[in-house]
Structure formats: structure tokens, C-alpha cells
Amino acid sequence: LTLTADDLEAEGAAVIKFKGRLVGLVQVTDEEDGWYLDKLFVDPDFMGNGLGNRLFYWALAKARSIGVTELFIVSDPGAEQFYLRGGCSVVGNVPSSSEASRRLTKFKTSTWHEP
DSSP, X not given: OOOOHHHXXXXXXXXXXXXXXXXXXXXXXXXXXXXXXXXXXXXGGGTTSSHHHHHHHHHHHHHHHTTOOXXXXXXXXXXXXXXXXXXXXXXXXXXXXXXXXOXXXXXXXXXXXXX
């Protein structure tokens, strides 16, 4: 996951900090083929505390507030169960941008999905 200062300040982004430390980030972006939950990161030291869910539902609400009805998500295999539990549907797979031989799951979810 690569983060820039622009990512942290973007209109479609939210961060969670704890004692000045970045512990969570989410970003929603408009891509050529639709709107994406582009980044969702929780520091491993803070996993299991509901931060991922808070960020995920923030992203849905943010997208909904600008008229987006569905989001796509390209997920690392380790996060697939998180998105399935969150009500996302698998719509295919795509090659990884960092490793061409690796395939990542592509999900879709309604922005009207509630926890």
C-alpha cells in the first residue's frame, strides 16, 4: 500500500489517528470504469477493534453523499472475508498491479448497504 500526502488530504479520504499515529485510512476514488474503495488500511496493531468497519461504512456514506450507488473493491486475499462479511459480492478477479502473476478478487457493493 502506497500513501502520499495527497491521499491523506483528498476529498474522498478519511484517516484515524491514535496519539498522532496514523492507524487507519480509507479512500474512495472515481476511476474509468466506476467508483472504487481504493484504499482501506488498518494498522495491524489496531485490528480487531472495529476500525475497518468504521472506515468501510464511512466510505459507503461518503460515496452515497455524492450520488454514487455502488462501489467496486479490489482486495488482497487476506481481506476477502472482511468484504464478504460486509455484504460485498464477488464480480471477478484482476491482475495485481504490483505482481502480474497474482490475481486479486474484485467485489461490488451497494452504497446503501447498512451494517
